[in-house]
Amino acid sequence: NAGVTQTPKFQVLKTGQSMTLQCAQDMNHEYMSWYRQDPGMGLRLIHYSVGAGITDQGEVPNGYNVSRSTTEDFPLRLLSAAPSQTSVYFCASIADNSYEQYFGPGTRLTVT
Amino acid sequence: AQTVTQSQPEMSVQEAETVTLSCTYDTSENNYYLFWYKQPPSRQMILVIRQEAYKQQNATENRFSVNFQKAAKSFSLKISDSQLGDTAMYFCAFESGGYQKVTFGTGTKLQVIP
16 A cells, blocks of 8 residues: 655745645545644644545635545645745545544645 | 643653653543654654543553543653654644544654764
């Protein structure tokens, strides 16, 4: 199993550009989530999904969209990038019984 | 809403010594899960240990153990025989079960000194 994969690993955007961060998991987990990690603030939940076709907002959803058309994929879209969205982004899925989160390797995004 | 507090931004420990990282949380839930995750410089988040709130026995995983005090809402991590590879950020996390949102603390940066 590849676990949770994320692409790209690094990305630089200009203010106003849009892009999609890709996330995929091959463990058949229903629950997936997106976090951003900023210094001194831990991980903050952006959006999450409890299954295909079902998504909901987390703590910091503004400026981001998600969709979940399949169990495997959970892309995160930045609609119009802003410098405040400079961060490291993690995708994770949760094992159904243990509630353990499996994280992707992260994407370091810089918005100039 | 649940909150998780890690009051030690940075800690250091001599190699082979023991160190304890603190975590407190606030919740009105009775059934929940608590986790410690490790983030080494590689940035990959790795589960260290988990504890179900309904279990009174403290979880242990090799050199890692927890002191879970449900009434005090405290969940500390003890690392015994510290190794250089333990150098990392450690995050405490709370999950109330039923696929609810997971709340993370702000992390403790641990440096193991040779």
